[in-house]
Structures are given as C-alpha cells and as structure tokens.
C-alpha cells in the first residue's frame with residue numbers, strides 16, 4: 519500500500535501500519551523457532567490459556583503462541599479500537615458502512631426491559647411485538663386451533679429460504695432434534711428446510727408430506743430473492759393444485775418486510791412476521807427467520823432458551839475484559855493465524871474477511887479464511903490424515919460434557935459418549951505433540 523494512495527483516503531489508516539502490528543510481525547520469527555511440545559510443557563502458560571463462561575470452557579493452550587503473544591494481540595486490538603467498535607455496535611451506530619446501517623442482531627435476543635436504539639429509536643419493543651406474535655401463532659398452530667383448508671391441523675412445516683435464512687435455523691434444528699426436551703415438544707411434527715432451486719431438493723422436501731397438513735413459511739426480506747421465490751411459487755402450486763387457490767392463505771405464511779409483495783403473492787399480510795434492516799442475513803437466526811419455524815416445531819418456550827443463551831454471550835462479549843472474553847480471544851487468534859502465521863483455512867459465514875479495509879482500501883495482507891469441518895469421529899476417517907502428516911490447518915475441537923442421548927452398552931468399558939470424548943481429547947494432543955498443527959478446545963458444559 520503506497521502512501522500516495524493512503525493520503526487520498528484521508529481518514530483511513532491501515533492496521534498494518536501500526537506499531538503493534540509491526541511488533542507482531544517481528545514476533546513471528548521468534549515463535550517459529552519453538553515447538554508446540556515445549557510450549558505445552560509450561561504449565562503456567564497453559565493454565566493462563568483457559569477461560570470459562572456460562573458453561574463454555576475455552577482452552578487455547580495448543581495455539582502457537584507465547585503468553586506475551588496475547589499481550590501483543592491485545593495491544594493490536596487497542597490500536598484497532600476494538601473496544602470502541604464493540605460499544606458502537608451495541609449502541610446502534612452505523613458500523614456497517616457499506617450499507618450505512620446499524621448492526622443490531624444483539625437486540626433480537628435482548629430482554630424486554632433493555633433499551634437498544636437504532637437511529638434514535640428503541641428497537642426492543644418492536645422485537646418483542648414480533649416475538650409475542652410468533653409465540654401466539656405457533657401456539658395456535660401447534661394446538662390445532664389454526665387449521666388448514668380442509669379442517670386438519672398443520673403438523674408439518676417447510677421453511678423456504680436461502681443463505682442465512684436457511685443455514686442458521688437448520689443448525690439449531692439439528693441440535694434440538696436430539697435434545698430430550700426438543701424431542702418431547704416436537705412429537706408428531708416435522709420441520710424441513712428448502713433452499714436450493716434444484717427440483718430434486720423440492721421433491722425431497724415434499725416426500726411423504728400431505729398438503730392438507732403442511733404449512734409453508736417463506737423467508738425473504740425483500741420477497742424478491744430469486745431462488746426462494748421460485749421455490750415458494752413451486753410450493754404454492756403444490757398446495758393450490760391439491761386444495762384450490764384459496765387454500766394458500768391457510769397454508770402459507772411469510773417472514774418479510776415487504777407486505778405489498780406478500781399480499782400480492784396470496785399470503786395474508788396479517789400472517790407476515792417482520793424483521794428489520796439492521797438484521798444482517800448471517801445473524802438472522804434470532805429474528806423471525808429462525809424463531810418462527812423453530813417455534814412451530816418446538817414451541818416458543820424452547821426457542822426462548824436459545825435466545826437467552828445468545829443474550830448471555832452477548833453480555834459477555836460486550837462487558838468482559840479482553841483477557842477473559844471468549845469471542846474476542848477467538849477473533850484475535852484468528853487474526854494471528856491468518857494474517858501473521860499465514861494459515862488461511864477458515865471462512866466464517868459469507869461476508870467476513872474480504873480483501874479490503876472498512877474504507878475500501880485493498881489489504882496488503884491476507885484476511886479471509888476458509889472453514890470446513892466434520893462432526894465427531896467422521897473427520898478422523900476423512901481428512902485428519904492429511905493434517906497428521908503435516909499439512910498445517912488450525913482447528914477447533916468442540917465437545918460437550920454431557921450427551922443429549924447417553925448410551926451405555928452392557929459389557930462395554932465406557933459409555934458411547936466417553937468413547938467419543940476420548941477421541942476428542944486424544945486428537946488435539948496427537949496434533950499438538952506429534953505433528954505441527956494448532957487447535958483450540960471449546961468445551962460446552964450443558965446442564
């Protein structure tokens with residue numbers, strides 16, 4: 519980056535021009551001389567790299583860092599004004615410069631009495647208005663007081679949406695599907711997601727479903743998203759062919775901001791659930807996008823626990839000093855991995871880590887990541903060999919202390935979950951001591 523270019527964009531200083539950045543650059547050579555084995559042998563170091571909050575234990579001792587690397591990273595965070603930026607987010611400033619808007623997904627799970635303002639207006643009451651409406655609607659559908667065109671209760675739901683309107687809700691559904699309370703609350707009901715326009719996916723999502731007992735949720739902010747609207751029209755056709763065009767109002771609802779287009783489509787605008795400009799797609803799972811389909815499947819009170827968990831980590835992120843702040847620690851370690859050590863594997867969702875600064879200046883260093891992973895021991899049977907043989911890929915291992923579905927087989931030494939967990943503990947050690955790979959533990963203690 520030449521200084522001429524920079525001067526033309528007066529307000530922008532690249533983080534890579536700061537002293538803390540240069541200090542970290544110099545630090546890389548030092549750390550490259552040290553083997554992880556030796557770092558792991560320093561118990562004071564290792565103990566300082568464990569952080570716990572609300573049932574989550576983070577152990578980042580297997581990262582390629584000294585204790586003073588963290589100090590340097592905290593200084594970098596200071597140079598980047600990270601604390602001020604976090605405060606700006608929570609106070610509703612327009613931190614999304616490209617779209618000139620606030621970034622307030624944290625308001626989606628704030629308690630009723632909290633005040634979070636966007637453009638001078640407290641948005642929390644609006645959030646709760648929609649949550650209350652969802653809670654009431656979900657209860658009517660689940661209790662059978664809202665019925666389909668032929669008088670039958672609607673027990674199956676297809677949620678049509680793409681990107682953030684699909685992935686986040688699917689993740690949460692996948693987790694709740696095996697949770698004992700989730701199972702109990704979802705008894706007799708099905709939730710499916712349709713995202714891809716491939717007609718095979720449409721067929722798959724409809725297999726075994728009866729239009730008489732199916733409710734379709736169409737999720738599109740603008741109600742113009744091409745893939746979603748094509749899939750929505752396909753399902754509308756499926757319903758009206760079977761039950762007549764007037765059935766659409768009974769069998770389809772919307773999550774959207776454009777009531778005009780919702781009505782034009784044939785959906786009663788009273789059955790549209792709003793969300794707002796300040797909700798980015800990637801963060802929309804806590805809005806009606808996720809809360810509506812998940813509440814239809816599990817009931818609102820189960821989903822509310824999920825929202826409370828999110829609110830808890832929001833507070834932690836907002837108020838905890840960086841030394842004990844799990845999201846900040848993970849973020850700084852990512853910067854260390856990608857921009858200093860040059861390990862590029864890991865993209866967090868779609869839009870982060872592009873190749874330019876917030877002011878549009880091209881970055882003279884790598885900032886994006888590619889993420890991939892596999893559940894449980896499946897990864898061991900696919901790509902782990904490559905890592906054990908020396909391909910450097912930083913990784914996180916996420917384990918849960920207590921299984922949702924414990925299995926103890928007669929004659930086995932340990933429970934199935936303990937078998938899984940011994941792999942969980944063995945792999946990071948094998949990677950740390952044997953071959954050159956860096957990883958963290960994220961440990962969820964679920965009560």
Ligand SMILES: *[C@@H]1O[C@H](CO)[C@@H](O)[C@H](O)[C@H]1NC(C)=O
Nearest residue numbers: 554555556557558559560951
């Ligand atoms: C760990 O430290 C101890 C004591 O300083 C030393 O005896 C041992 O060889 C070290 N182990 C490794 C793997 O470096």
Ligand SMILES: *[C@@H]1O[C@H](CO)[C@@H](O)[C@H](O)[C@H]1NC(C)=O
Nearest residue numbers: 613614615616617798799869
């Ligand atoms: C603003 O939001 C859009 C859509 O979520 C995203 O693609 C973009 O990266 C954001 N811009 C900034 C500066 O965060």
Ligand SMILES: *[C@@H]1O[C@H](CO)[C@@H](O)[C@H](O)[C@H]1NC(C)=O
Nearest residue numbers: 612615617618619620636637
């Ligand atoms: C951003 O939006 C605000 C109103 O919310 C407006 O006053 C301001 O001019 C806009 N800034 C840009 C750069 O468009």
Ligand SMILES: *[C@@H]1O[C@H](CO)[C@@H](O)[C@H](O)[C@H]1NC(C)=O
Nearest residue numbers: 740741742775776777778779
């Ligand atoms: C709804 O969509 C139509 C067509 O794209 C557009 O003209 C209108 O401004 C939109 N309304 C809102 C409230 O976004």
Ligand SMILES: *[C@@H]1O[C@H](CO)[C@@H](O)[C@H](O)[C@H]1NC(C)=O
Nearest residue numbers: 851852855864912913914958
């Ligand atoms: C680097 O380290 C962090 C902390 O462990 C981890 O979350 C991540 O997987 C790694 N990130 C990258 C980009 O390698």
